[in-house]
Amino acid sequence: MSEENKNPVTEKIESTKGGHFYKEIMKDFRIKESLHGCLNCGTCVANCPAAAFYDYSPREVCQMIIEGDEETIEEYMKSKIWNCAQCYSCKYRCPKENSAADIVMAMREIAVREGLAAEALAGYTRIAKLVLTRGNQLAPDMLSPDAFPDWGPRMIELSSKKMEMREELFEGFPGMNVVDRAWAAEDYTIYEMQKIWEESGALEKVGTVFPFLVDIVQDDMEEKAEEMEAKIQEKKEKLEASKK
Amino acid sequence: MSYEINDVKTGINHAKGMNYHVHDIRAEMKKLEEEGEIKIGHIIGQYKEEEVMYGIKKKVPLDMHYQHKSCGQCANLPGVPRSNFYYRDKLGIKYYNDMQQTSCTAWNYHASGLGNLVQLASVAARNWHRAYEEGYNFTIHCVTSFGNYLEMRHLLVSNKELRDSVKKVLAKLGRELVIPEEIVHDSEIAYALRDKILAAADPERIEGIKGLRAVEHYGCHFFKQVSDDIIGGKRPIVVGGLASHLGVQMEEYSKWFMCCGFGFRHILVNREFTRSAQNIKLKAIKQEVDPDMILVNCTGCGTTFDKTQWIQKAVGEDYHYPVVFYSQLAALALGAHPFKEAGLNFHVTPVEPLLDKMGIAYN
Structure with missing residues (x-):
């Protein structure tokens, strides 16, 4: 300050x-x-x-x-x-x-x-998992009529037709017609996001509520680390060169 | 009870609270840039100046738009991003729909407290850097992201400790801290482009829009979280300003300020709160206006208004107000197919009566 x-x-x-x-x-x-x-x-x-x-x-x-x-x-x-x-x-x-x-x-x-949020965050697992493994927070698949019965009968209709409707809407827009995430963020991008959570101490904090999620993210990162770190190294060198 | 947009602007422009200090973020950023503390991602190409609080001019970029998407829109109201692309295609604006961007993660943060400020600011800075390295102006589809990025800009400029922590994280990704010269929401861009949209519009569509009666609702994070960088002054004007420019008759209602009830976590796990807040908003809208549609610019509010009308039958109310985003209205004016190109068929509250009234075929 x-x-x-x-x-x-x-x-x-x-x-x-x-x-x-x-x-x-x-x-x-x-x-x-x-x-x-x-x-x-x-x-x-x-x-x-x-x-x-x-x-x-x-x-x-x-x-x-x-x-x-x-x-x-x-x-x-x-x-x-x-x-x-x-x-x-x-x-x-x-x-x-x-x-x-x-x-x-x-x-x-x-x-x-401080471990006081377990009850408040019950029911929040899917969002947290999506953020940490897909790079975005919401997916069409999560909006099932079972989870949102108060959204009315039209949700049921939409849910059953969403694939064909999205295909029509996003024709010619690659990466937009996906249902397990909001858009198809690249693996490298997801790795960068995970690294931010790790380096900032936020991932460790996630462990106080969802310990299994930390394991999932760390396994995911480990699997991709060699390839992704080589890309990051290239970026670092490019950035250094641009400063000279 | 119609109102003139300009009256709202001049009436409230300089009316903030009693001991408020004028905070010129642009001057502070310039100082930090001169000291070598930060880089600024300057506006590329043409821009239009619009007035924000204290008469400060905000530069709204008119071309080269990096499209920072909304996860809620893409998942739940996909017609909105599609309409954002549509109006740009129609006006010949170059944009970049990047797959190397992430969500801002602010919805998660405000709902759950998972994450921390270094994480939130680093995610913001990584997305900003993507636009910078690709040579585009950073523009934002989502109101939660918009409020979050305004706040992250403020915190990064005012707090060296946070700035240094974020720089460290970014360095590990081979990136640097580049703060955009302007944090701009897509509805601000559509407002700045209102003359061009009207000039390029289909005259038959404008005829159908003319005289429609609407109320507007702005996302709380659009103007309450950081309230001094909003076009028009303290009360936003961009949605109603664009709509009235296209011929919509904007109407006032007493509960315009009230939160829609989205609540970040409430929409997921405490929807009785969401439904109750909606009951108050919708009741006022029905009793005071009974409009043809509700115009919005926020992902969360659009979702809440659209999805929470049907269940009000449980308390004996029958609401049927189509929820339309500013960009869906712009796309319709420019000739978009209401379903295949504006995605209005993804809305739960039926839009068909509105389209019938506008004379737009949808089958």
């Missing part, structure tokens, strides 16, 4: 409060940008869709960090943070430019890291 970005509100809080989760949250540099004091005016709550239906309040999120209230923080870490819709309506409307959505995001990261 540069000198000019110091935030007197969060600095004061940091120096006076305690608690494990609180300290972990304050390590995230986004918190300094997300809290500038809170008027308790409730504008954020009035605009929050999650507050309309759940026991969740963006005002409480800001207040609990300002107060360093470990008991409420723990309550949020264990379940309430997963109610936030991440719509940033709170940030957009707050007269103090606070962002409860960003604080919640920092807390979700910590919840995963």
Whole structure:
């Protein structure tokens, strides 16, 4: 954090409060940008869709960090943070430019890291697997009528005809007519994505919720490593040459 | 209750909160470029300047478009990317549909907390670098990606620690940090091209579009996550601006600001929330406007509006509003086949009554 970005509100809080989760949250540099004091005016709550239906309040999120209230923080870490819709309506409307959505995001990261997210992420396996093995997040195959019965009868019809419909739509657009992923990202591209997750420490974090996925990704990477690393070496040499 | 797009623009342009500091990301990027800290992927070819918050000009590239795709659109609403390609083909715009790109992974991140900022920013920077090395302007189909890339640009410019970590990861891939001069969503491009789209449009199609009544909904990540780089000022104007230019009568409704209920994780595992939020939005739309269609620019919102109308029968409501993306409307205006080229047959809420009203054959 540069000198000019110091935030007197969060600095004061940091120096006076305690608690494990609180300290972990304050390590995230986004918190300094997300809290500038809170008027308790409730504008954020009035605009929050999650507050309309759940026991969740963006005002409480800001207040609990300002107060360093470990008991409420723990309550949020264990379940309430997963109610936030991440719509940033709170940030957009707050007269103090606070962002409860960003604080919640920092807390979700910590919840995963600390092994508190297993229940919240049950049912999320297929997305995580797709991200790590295909390079994108959604596939036509995942949108089965069984999984989305509330999307109505037309989903059943669409699902049964999707192959021929996509073939017609994407004629002349290679790589677009696939159903096990959103588009046919190349193997080299997927390897680069996996390497980013590994090098950034994100893959290790995935292991706290989905340990088997780490094995799948590492096996996949190992299988391709020789060929892919040779390509990366070529790229590195090309980049170095361009700098000279 | 129609509104003029320009009134929205001038009325809200400089109205941000009480202690907001003007943040000129372009000036900060220029400084970092001069110091050798970052490279900037400058706009290639022609561009059009459009005004964002504080009167700052955003350069919208008009040619050489790297198509950063949306995984949600490609999987679920494939007519949208197809329409994005279609309008470019019709206007003679060169674009690149790259298979060496990945998803931005922001949907995953916001839904699950899996991943971290170094990962998210490195994925962004790798995709940006692909456009740079191929010699194209980076343009974005998805609103989640758009909000994420605006945020990643901001974080990479303002935080040296993150910047250094990302540079290290990129170096291991033989890549470097090149931040695009502008982060541009496809709906901003279509808006900037509105005169060209209208000039090239099929007059019969324009006749069918004229007088249709519509409401618009913008993805939250389009304008709430990073709100000072949005064409028109604090409230977006690009979807309604393009549509009204083509002859659609845009209507106002009281719940325009409210989130659609997508919620990233909610659409997967807590859909009772999604359905309840939709109930509020749709009720206001029906009572206050009862339009011919709902116009959108966001993958998640388009999905939510389209897929969550049928189930409202469970609470005694009967909704039937076709959900149309800005680019599908543009493609229709330019003469696209509604199914084979605009992919409207992939939508769950029937579009046929709208097409009948527009006089467009679809069989």
